[in-house]
Amino acid sequence: MSAVAIADLSRDLARLEESVRARASELLESQQVRMVIGHKRAWNGPLAVAHFAVSPKEARKFAAGPHCTGGLAKYLLEEREKDGVVAVIARGCDALGVRRLLIDRRVDAEKVLVLGVPCAGCLDPAKLAEALGVTPAELVEVTLAAGALRVRLAGQEQAAAGPPLDKVLPPTCMACEVRMPVEVAEMLGGDLAALTALAGRPPAIDLETAEAEVTRLEELSADDRYAYWAGHFQRCLRCFACRNACPACNCRVCALDSYDPKWLGHPTEIPEQFMFHFIRAVDVAGRCVACGECERACPVGLPLMQLNRKFSKDIRTLFGVDRPHLPGEHEPLGKFEPDDPEEFM
Template identity: 40%
Template sequence: MREYTASLKREAERLLSEGRVKTVIAFGPGIDPLAPIPAFAEDKDEASDLLVNAFSAPGLAKYVLDEVGGVEKPEHSVAVLARGCDSLGIARLIADKRVQRQSVVILGVHCDGVIDRGKLLALNPAFSRTKNIKSVAIGEDEVFVEAELADRSAVSLRGRPEDLLLDKCLKCLERDPVVFDIMLEPEAGTMLGRETGPTPVGDRGGVDQGEKEKSLRARRSLVAETEALSSESRYEFWARQFERCIRCYACRNVCPACSCRKCAFDVPDPEWVSKCTWLSEQFMFHFLRAFHVAGRCVGCGECERACPMGLPLSLLNDKLMKDVEEMFGIEDPHVPKESEPLGFYSPDDPEPWAKEVSEG
């Protein structure tokens, strides 16, 4: 990721001082320099601690729901830093009418990918003693990382993107935000962000279609591999995955498409899914959640990133996304639209029952 921290700080300070927003959601320093954490700034002093870099892994969309979600006329607005995946999640919340568009100021940034801390430490454990990140360069074929260690010595590493980036970044569908108000400039804070005014969902501007096609091929290749399995082998594959699930609900909690006011998994009566981790209940939980977000998944990969057990949850969602695209003829099914494929009725539906209903 390019250097946006200075521009982010300047824009956050401006929005807060002008009273346009109550809170700015971005990243701040954590205990580990390689693991920035979501941060919330409510004044200029707190804004000075904000940052964004190539290690900023968590998605920020769901925090918008926590701040201004579910209110028709919120008393205040928030600003949020948004990469491509973050903006898709925010657009999902807006399309679902869980967040009002006028209540959020979206600060867009281009993203080349986020470095996976675990992969980096596996390749060179010395990075665990990082004091400061000195330089990061992410290219199409190579990633370079240089850091200053606690003893003031330096360490660096070059590697392939697949060996260093988060898995979800290797299948990224949108490196630029699909919706934004202000596009931050990467020139190390030499100017404020370029204020463009609100952009409509889906106005992606300079998206690299070659990169997008590459990501789509990667997703479809993995889906095709599981589709090619026999029913028995496919069941065994998912059984091996789901039996490791500890039902922590991290996938549900980070998902911008999981924004129901009352989640079916939390309803005690009727109890749709038991809290037990029997394999049958695990299948029920994951398949039910997948069907609930079918046609609405934005492909951000947060469910898989947040899973402490490393379950390939994106594979399940990508399968349903592929089916939605093929069965309903939806272009870019990951981009939220005004009407969703499973959210409207059409007499032209190829299924026989739809014709019978339309004819009375």
């Protein structure tokens, strides 16, 4: 993309933000929706947090841009029992999350309005901090200007030029194929040439590159692989942030909470940790929308997407379903072919 278009990016984002606020106000004012879920500036730090506007005044707080991380779809589950329509300001991954809830019949399509926003990717604070040689907590403010980030660090008065956005995206954003969200009721922002051009670009990395770490692990010896996972799992705090952030983890009663049968015991020793992560990963296999929320939410940095990607990789090689999370594809574990491979059977 040309330099001129990149220079327009920050202007586009400002316009997008304005358009999100305006449309949300309008919908709330006219009472077409009861609530709009989006992002707003956080109390501290560079990232935005989820924001739930129920009045036009609150809609003025909405934000848009690469700092708006954090999935929004899952919040719909808590609104499902209430009357009235809820609108979601949806990036591509949020829209896929909503789609997941609709397919799983956990949310009523009549009660959701998906407002799509083009997305250039959401920054990974850990990567950005690493690029700048600081800790993530030291990032105070991040803005996007002319395709590169401007970062203000703790103790600094002025923001300085940072790396280009595409160097500090999490792997899920780099492999994202829905920067222009799909299955939305309407797109916000109107004509945003620079942003839509950027969002419309093919993913920065292809599926195989995204799965490179899975392939690397597959090539280790069994004992090394076990040591790798046991080493990560022993760190798991069992806080359930991965499950609670995941739009595919939407069962009425989660197996991990169930007391009868009690699938998951309370000990946090290695066998139970394997049990926990096995159940979580298997239950979202073929249903994962590849948003990366589990990994983002994890307070101890478990590489949970490497479990989810293992399933998507095998589903592709075994059943020929490349992108089970995208519209037009079947649920790979909700169907079968009579001539599926048999291998060891």
